[in-house]
Amino acid sequence: MIPDNDFITNKDVPGPTKEEIRCLVICKSDVAKNDIVVDVGCGTGGLTVEFAKRAKKVYAIDQNIKAINTTEENLKKHNLEEKVELMHIDALEAFKNIAKIDILMIGGSGGNLTSIIEEGHKKISSNGKIIVTSILVETPPEAIKIMNKLNMKLNVVNVSISKGKLIERGTMMLANNPITIIVGKK
């Protein structure tokens, strides 16, 4: 897993997803070398880069051009540009141009989460997965409701990670924001 400070960042772009959360997402995705991954809301490219290291191809989608540019810089830094197609477009528009998806990662939805899950569900393969990572309390109930309606098998975890920082008297634990990860299997 790439350390957080190995990513190029931009003040107008969220991310990267913290290292320990990337670990969990990659682990739960069970990504395989022939998989096609779509990363909706690629942001800084934290998850795009990790998926690109392991999958066959990644479509990295973001409606913010600065996110697309930052993701591109991080792909270059980690020598992964060839595996990734960058798409500066809204998620729902992007789906029209993608034939098959094994793993749909949703890290941002701009208020369109239900439609993105519904449309994504039509595109994922028969044993495909949809993964949502969320910092908001409103997002998990919405994702869970629509995934249940689509008869997906759900796995929901909420994690609060603290990381040790060396101070004079010892190692002080500093808390990160809690994150919810929702995985739906078709």
Ligand code: SAH
């Ligand atoms: N997982 C990323 C961070 C995601 S931040 C990382 O590890 O770096 C969420 C991103 O979702 C933002 O950049 C935002 O522009 C994008 N986004 C939100 N709604 C979107 C939509 N409907 N279509 C495309 N991108 C969207």
